[in-house]
Amino acid sequence: MQANDVRVLKSAAIPTFAVGVVAVAVSLLTIGGKGALGAAIGTLLVGVFFSISVVAVSYAARVSPQMMAIAAMVSYLVKVVAIMVVLASFRDTTVWNTQAFAWTVVVCTLVWTGFEVRAFMKTKILYVDPEAGVPRKGDS
Numbered sequence: 138m139q140a141n142d143v144r145v146l147k148s149a150a151i152p153t154f155a156v157g158v159v160a161v162a163v164s165l166l167t168i169g170g171k172g173a174l175g176a177a178i179g180t181l182l183v184g185v186f187f188s189i190s191v192v193a194v195s196y197a198a199r200v201s202p203q204m205m206a207i208a209a210m211v212s213y214l215v216k217v218v219a220i221m222v223v224l225a226s227f228r229d230t231t232v233w234n235t236q237a238f239a240w241t242v243v244v245c246t247l248v249w250t251g252f253e254v255r256a257f258m259k260t261k262i263l264y265v266d267p268e269a270g271v272p273r274k275g276d277s
Contacts, residue, residue, distance in 0.1 A: 141260050142195035146188060148256035153184060153249045160244060164237040175233035179241030182223060186216050187249050 157180025164172030190212040197208030224239065 142191060142198075145253060145256040145260065146191045148259075149191075149249045149253040150184060150188065152252045153187075153245050154180065156180075156248045157184070157241065157245055160237070160241040164234065164241070168234050168237055171232070172234040172237040175235065175238035176241040178233060179238045180245050182220070183242055183245040183249060186220065187246075187253075190216055191253075 157176065160176040160180060161173045164176040168175075190209075193212045194205055194208045198205040220242065224242070227238070228235065
């Protein structure tokens with residue numbers, strides 16, 4: 138993983154887990170133990186899914202820019218489908234509070250996405266190869 142990718146991952150993960158801790162505390166105080174468990178599992182789900190996505194895109198970026206774009210789109214699609222499957226699978230669970238779980242997933246997803254965008258905007262990534270020469274007439 139490149140240094141920029143690690144920076145982006147940390148920039149998104151730290152605020153997300155901080156919000157997750159707040160969600161667990163609020164759920165514990167308002168709903169009880171089942172709410173706190175739901176919020177904790179929701180936070181963990183978002184952290185794991187989004188971290189895997191960043192790692193996959195980082196790995197694909199080393200292969201080629203086209204692979205990076207494909208990896209980003211596929212990982213996003215897989216992530217959305219997987220979260221939908223998890224939410225649907227545990228819709229009727231009584232082990233944890235499903236509303237605390239779902240709201241925590243939504244809030245943590247928004248926080249992660251916002252801080253990931255912020256990190257990418259602050260990262261200085263070259264979009265032109267500085268080593269590339271300018272083609273001249275007659276060069277093939």
